[in-house]
Amino acid sequence: MIRKGFQVAARLGYHRVLPGTPRILPRLNTAAAFGSSTESLVSRFCQEKTNLKDYALPNASWCPDMLSLYQEFVEKTKADGWIKLPSFKSNRDHIQGLKLPSGLAVSSDKSDWRIFTRCIQVEGQGYEYVIFFHPSKKNSVCLFQPGPYLEGPPGFAHGGSLAAMMDETFSKTAYLAGEGLLTLSLNIRFKNLIPVGSLAVLNVDVEKIEDQKLYMSCITLSRDQQTVYAKSSGVFLQLQLEEESSQ
Amino acid sequence: MNERLLSSEEVILKDYSVPNPSWSKDLRLLYDQYMKKCEDGSWKRLPSYRDVAVQETEDFKNFFHGYRCLDLSWHFSHTCFSCAHPDSKLIKEEQMPQARVFIRSYEDGLGFEFVMFHNDVEKKTVCLFQGGPYLQGLSGWLHGGAMATMIDITSGMAASIGERIVTANLNIDFKRPVPLYSVVVINSQLYKAEGRKLFVSCDVRSVDGKTLYAEATSEKLPLSFFWLICKAGS
Numbered sequence: 001m002i003r004k005g006f007q008v009a010a011r012l013g014y015h016r017v018l019p020g021t022p023r024i025l026p027r028l029n030t031a032a033a034f035g036s037s038t039e040s041l042v043s044r045f046c047q048e049k050t051n052l053k054d055y056a057l058p059n060a061s062w063c064p065d066m067l068s069l070y071q072e073f074v075e076k077t078k079a080d081g082w083i084k085l086p087s088f089k090s091n092r093d094h095i096q097g098l099k100l101p102s103g104l105a106v107s108s109d110k111s112d113w114r115i116f117t118r119c120i121q122v123e124g125q126g127y128e129y130v131i132f133f134h135p136s137k138k139n140s141v142c143l144f145q146p147g148p149y150l151e152g153p154p155g156f157a158h159g160g161s162l163a164a165m166m167d168e169t170f171s172k173t174a175y176l177a178g179e180g181l182l183t184l185s186l187n188i189r190f191k192n193l194i195p196v197g198s199l200a201v202l203n204v205d206v207e208k209i210e211d212q213k214l215y216m217s218c219i220t221l222s223r224d225q226q227t228v229y230a231k232s233s234g235v236f237l238q239l240q241l242e243e244e245s246s247q
Numbered sequence: 248m249n250e251r252l253l254s255s256e257e258v259i260l261k262d263y264s265v266p267n268p269s270w271s272k273d274l275r276l277l278y279d280q281y282m283k284k285c286e287d288g289s290w291k292r293l294p295s296y297r298d299v300a301v302q303e304t305e306d307f308k309n310f311f312h313g314y315r316c317l318d319l320s321w322h323f324s325h326t327c328f329s330c331a332h333p334d335s336k337l338i339k340e341e342q343m344p345q346a347r348v349f350i351r352s353y354e355d356g357l358g359f360e361f362v363m364f365h366n367d368v369e370k371k372t373v374c375l376f377q378g379g380p381y382l383q384g385l386s387g388w389l390h391g392g393a394m395a396t397m398i399d400i401t402s403g404m405a406a407s408i409g410e411r412i413v414t415a416n417l418n419i420d421f422k423r424p425v426p427l428y429s430v431v432v433i434n435s436q437l438y439k440a441e442g443r444k445l446f447v448s449c450d451v452r453s454v455d456g457k458t459l460y461a462e463a464t465s466e467k468l469p470l471s472f473f474w475l476i477c478k479a480g481s
Contacts, residue, residue: 104388106387114381115390126349163392164390167392168390
């Protein structure tokens, strides 16, 4: 009877945290729960008519490799079905009109929140990146240039900064490919160090979607693909956002 | 609260791992508890600087007591760190002129507020961490990447052996998201050394220890050894 209740709740798109449950949210009947198509998720996410600043655009700090690869992908957005994802100051800006499900919704409305990867605002010092997404292939490419603030070993990016870039790329891919919202796991094998100020290319694929989880793999390469910087995988939990009630 | 303008040298030498007004009550209480543990010398508070060169020097002093020639004044005139190491096989590398420890690149309370305590006999490092609003993932929650960063850095401290180490593998299982502004305790433990590989386990819990936010394992290597593996191909 409880299971039937969950199915009904899932169809209504309403999630409730049950007291005493070890999981944050109950298991859902996946077939009923996730109806949003990738196309509708993308169009809502990208918000073309907006005054919000898009940080995923070239600036003076971008190295020549990053600029040239960016241009190549911009060409692909015209003919090959690729989409350049905008990158706003906060994740909330990407989902206007939607809100987190009850178990995750936070009551206070602080406007000074910033997404971690866009917090270092001085151009070129922190995370310079842009993500391109292919809706039908469910594949993402992130162009990432780590700045001097992300240094670990002298002249090279700290492993933690690449881990964060991977989590962010997985996160956007998971959301658009299937409403993936929360990181469940990250597994990273570091192979080489990325020189500060150079381009690393993260290629993310969705391997499967099963049991309310999205499984993704990532390979991070140099521009010329001759150096493998890291291989990683990520698993994200699917959770449906709710419509914000009009007040 | 008005602060006088610090001279540039004072800014460079400022230790950030001490309480400031943005620290919550939970963080301050835990800090006091761990400072008490330091009284008998078994635990040590690790200072934390914004300047990479200063941080490196302090890390070196903390973990490699016998080494004498590295002092601050020498360090300001030489930006290279690794060529000073007795058995370093690396070519001279200059640090980037604007290199900064990025977890210290925020104003008080906005980013990473943390302090680490290290027990060298037990090979443990505990990090008390409070994440601020610039570390957001989903609205109101800490970004997984910010959590991964702190896990990676804390694990690195547990594995510290007196030479620079890097991460070869990092595996994190996230159990629950961490609310922004809350305090978590990251416990890391070096549990195995195999050849030059160092294995660290880590868990992230709430202040009362009852909520588990994440578990992680990582494999660390000395940088010199990591370079050898890279050149050999993998």
